[in-house]
Amino acid sequence: MRKIDKIFSQRKLIPLDLYLEKILYDKNIGYYEKKNPFGVDGDYITAPNISNIFCEMIAVWLVSFWENLKKPKNLNFVELGPGNGDFCLVLLKALKNFPEASDSINIFLYEKSARLRKIQRKRINSKKVFWIKNLKKINKDPVVFFGNEFLDALPIKQFKKINRNIFEKYVGIKKNKPNFIFKKAIKKQINKLKNFHLLKNDGIIEYPEYGFKELQVVCEKINKLNGGALFIDYGYKIGKNIDTLQSIKNHKFNEINKNIGNADITSLVNFGLYKEYFESKNLLTESIINQSEFLQKMGILERAKMVGRKMNYIDKKNLNSRLRRLIHPEMMGKNFKVIFTKNKKCNFSLAFK
Numbered sequence: 158m159r160k161i162d163k164i165f166s167q168r169k170l171i172p173l174d175l176y177l178e179k180i181l182y183d184k185n186i187g188y189y190e191k192k193n194p195f196g197v198d199g200d201y202i203t204a205p206n207i208s209n210i211f212c213e214m215i216a217v218w219l220v221s222f223w224e225n226l227k228k229p230k231n232l233n234f235v236e237l238g239p240g241n242g243d244f245c246l247v248l249l250k251a252l253k254n255f256p257e258a259s260d261s262i263n264i265f266l267y268e269k270s271a272r273l274r275k276i277q278r279k280r281i282n283s284k285k286v287f288w289i290k291n292l293k294k295i296n297k298d299p300v301v302f303f304g305n306e307f308l309d310a311l312p313i314k315q316f317k318k319i320n321r322n323i324f325e326k327y328v329g330i331k332k333n334k335p336n337f338i339f340k341k342a343i344k345k346q347i348n349k350l351k352n353f354h355l356l357k358n359d360g361i362i363e364y365p366e367y368g369f370k371e372l373q374v375v376c377e378k379i380n381k382l383n384g385g386a387l388f389i390d391y392g393y394k395i396g397k398n399i400d401t402l403q404s405i406k407n408h409k410f411n412e413i414n415k416n417i418g419n420a421d422i423t424s425l426v427n428f429g430l431y432k433e434y435f436e437s438k439n440l441l442t443e444s445i446i447n448q449s450e451f452l453q454k455m456g457i458l459e460r461a462k463m464v465g466r467k468m469n470y471i472d473k474k475n476l477n478s479r480l481r482r483l484i485h486p487e488m489m490g491k492n493f494k495v496i497f498t499k500n501k502k503c504n505f506s507l508a509f510k
Contacts, residue, residue, distance in 0.1 A: 163437050173325075188421055212251065212455050216251035222301055232298060234263065235292070237305055264283075269308050308431065310492070323350070363400060376438035404416070431496060441499055448494065454507075495508075497509055
């Protein structure tokens, strides 16, 4: 706990989002700086780790977007939070089937974790891939942002509404453990919640202020350069006013105040709120759909059949099992949602109509 104590060296209490930012991304104690959390040997598995055909569907969607933009000579594709690089590797391979698009698409990886950047650089060897620390550096050509399980990893604020009283969650140390308490919220924060119509009901209100700051530049670039942003994550369309913070370690739920810095902490994504945010930034946002609908409209079942023809029984069974995990409503299919926001001049809406 000595390293954890350093977080509180200046103040006895810090807001929840600042606490989460420290224990997830701090260079000394941050979770993402200590290990590769992805895959069987990590703490959780994401869609690109499950099957290559998930990545192929995104590749087809990207090429179609490029065609819709009249095949620009250069298109920037920015993966937000590229993890261990699985998605990028399959994307590079899939784009080889579309030579003209492949020549035009430049891939940028935006990763906060120095440890994960090191893993990515070791695995990915391509002149088409660039690592970027500041999204403002992208100053020309249309841009497409993509984030799979990016939004859920961004620190959030939590507020509690009881009748007309609003309280914000803070974190302190008690008996060498994190201690969560609520303090009366300041007017500035209350006004932000009002602006997004989050004070209608009592209960816990989750507000991704950190995420909105990250996406501010994304929105600016889409407005200025043309293009859009596609996000896939687990979450809900309508706010539930409940605490959705959860911690995972070794593929199992972990108590939120244990294994600090050694377990992942995420929250469910309020897609309806993000839709409202994007539209407040003058972007056009398509209807939110679930992952199963998106992947099936992109042709994942047909692709699986095509791939399966060359497989033996055991490999085909494995493929179908992975496919089921991606699209079955009781697995990732319904729990994961897809949101696509774009420049208002853009008429691309593949999979969302």
